Amino acid sequence: MQLKDLLKYENIVIQCHDNPDADALASGYALKWYFEQNKVKARFIYRGRNEIKKSNLLIMIKELEVPVEYAPDFDEVPDLLITVDCQYGQKNVTMTQAKKIAVIDHHIKSNTVAGFSWVRSDLGSCSTICWDMIKEEGFDPNNNRLLATALFYGLFSDTNKLSEVSHPLDRDMMDSLVINKGVIMEMVNSNISLDELQITGKAIINYEYHKGNKTLVIEAEACDPCILGVISDFALETENVDVCVAFYESPYEVKFSVRSCSKEVHADELAAFLADGLGGGGGGHMLKAGGTMLPEYLTKSAKETIDERLAKYYEIYLVIYAKNTKLNLSKMKPYEKINQTLGTVKLSEVFPIGTPINIRTLEGDVDTVITKDAYLMIGVEGEVYPIDEKKLLSSYQMTNFVFTREFEYEPRIKNLQTNEVKLVMPFAKTVRTIGTSIIFAKPLDQPVKLFTAWTEDKYYSGQVGDYLAVRADDEHDIYIIKERVFDKFYKAR
Ligand SMILES: [Mn+2]
Structure with a gap:
């Protein structure tokens, strides 16, 4: 499915989620621009109870000429409705009737009724998806400097100032957009309202510290997710704090940011663990990551869920430092590598x-x-x-x-x-x-973090069912082989 498949519709409406953020605005802007390049008219709207009032977004709309309309009472039935940065039928987007529905989004996929659906949860922003789709069609958003700046700011805002970017496509967009730096600076410096400054302070005062694992958990009132990044970045600088999770719970979602300076904890892995089955890790890397949980999946408060899972995360892993470990080979079986x-x-x-x-x-x-x-x-x-x-x-x-x-x-x-x-x-x-190498291996009955003899600052994770292996000719050459590829690479001797 490609964007050009949507050009045949006549009456097109693009709608982003209620209470739009920068990414939602940029995504809708990009699509509307694409349709205009093809001489197809489209409207870009948002609905819901609140008109945009955050100052960075007001600057964005004005300076970057974002062609968005606030249409709370919209009651037409367009031929095609495209929801961007959200999925049709979800709670955060006011329902609009339409003959055909398309969804372009980067959040966790829910069961949508859309006819067309592009959901790529691995990307940092919906702006990246729109940028990529438009480039696919042979158009370059760099032809409109204001749009290019908006797309950049969309990714920037959704990834905590780019600090949680992990996907190479996000990087490609970041590198290629030609932007107006002055407007970005202006928006960055109007990012937090005085109320939000207060939310930040209140949240930090009520921190919860777990001495054993040197973790800090901080709950904020519902706020702009960027506040969570601010809080967790700052809190991690505290002595004897190795890991910080900052979160808020709203009726629509639980958002959290994870920061780690412990080599035994990768922030992206912890984020995925916290949100497993409840939403999803929202990308990130070893040091910084974020994620979302959906309230409908939670059986207890977000606070209890996070506390419980955080404790469990530390309990279940066995940490192995290959350099000074000798495995008990009598419990392992010999295998031979298949060429x-x-x-x-x-x-x-x-x-x-x-x-x-x-x-x-x-x-x-x-x-x-x-x-x-x-x-x-x-x-x-x-x-x-x-x-x-x-x-x-x-x-x-x-x-x-x-x-x-x-x-x-x-x-x-x-x-x-x-x-x-x-x-x-x-x-x-x-x-x-060439040649044959012999290993000893056994399936893991407990998750493992393995620091190999060559990677002392970075571990590899093995889950239950994956194999722990060691070369027969080097007792410290220990590594993990994923369950799904083990049979492809090794045969029993
Ligand atoms: Mn987004």
């Missing part, structure tokens, strides 16, 4: 030797400089990582066929001198594993 075909890219074929580059993958960005023997490996799971020629040839044989595979986000390389971006797949060739 695999993988992909590799010789970086000097993409850009000349000496070029500083940025490699962007779903797992994150890596900056490096191309050397004569620098390669990229493309693993069986689609994971991409740099490797040097010597190491490559010690475990793999070049078979040199064209390597193909599908990616959720195709890895790409940017030449940092010229900003030229190239996709890596056209350069990918096959390699095959």
Whole structure:
């Protein structure tokens, strides 16, 4: 499904959620602009009891010329209604009748009745989805500086000033938009009202500290979610605080921000754990993350739920430091690695030797400089990582066929001198594993955080059912193999 499929409708209304935020406004703005580029008329409205009064949003509407109308009493029945940054039928968007419904959103997917639905919960903002869809159709939002600025501010606001951005597509948009910095500054400096300043203070006064795990839990009154980021960022600076969760509970949603400075706790993992089955982690990374819970899934207050889950999170994990651990092999079984075909890219074929580059993958960005023997490996799971020629040839044989595979986000390389971006797949060739390696492995009966012998600041998580493995020829080379790929890679000896 593509945006152009919507061009055939005549009477089109775009509606964002009630009490719009910057992302909702930018998303609707982008769609309306897209329709205009195609000479199709569309209206962009929001409804609900409250007209926008937050000063950053008023600046946004005025300075960036956001063509939005407040239409609380809207009673027409358009041919097509597109809800943006929300899903038709949800509590936070006033119901509008329509002949056909489309949904474009980045929140957790609920059972919608929409005819067309683009919901990508892994993205930081709905602005990113709209930007990507419009680019797909061959239009560039950079042709309208005001719109580009609005899209940037949409992502900026929904990811706590970009600090919780994790998806490469969000990064792509961030990097490519040409914005008006002055207006962004103006909005950033009118972000919090005096009332919200007070909410921040009150919330912090009532902090709850759990000494054992050095965690701080802070409940705020319902507020702009950006306040949660402000509170948790600030609170984490406190001595003897390793992890902070700030949240509020409103009739529509529970929002929370997680901050961690403990190497044993990845903020994004904790956020996903807190919201598991109740909503979703809203993205983020090791240090900062956020998430949402939906009140209809909660059986007790948000406070109790968060306290309970936080305590459980610390209880269930076993932490292993591979460097000083010897596993009991008598409880494990021997397996042999099955030979695999993988992909590799010789970086000097993409850009000349000496070029500083940025490699962007779903797992994150890596900056490096191309050397004569620098390669990229493309693993069986689609994971991409740099490797040097010597190491490559010690475990793999070049078979040199064209390597193909599908990616959720195709890895790409940017030449940092010229900003030229190239996709890596056209350069990918096959390699095959050589030799046999023997491992000992057993399925986990408890979740594990494993610091391998090579990653002392970053752990790998294993869940119940995943395998804990160790190489037969190196007792400290301990790692985790996901349950779903174990049979593909290993066979019993
Ligand atoms: Mn949003």
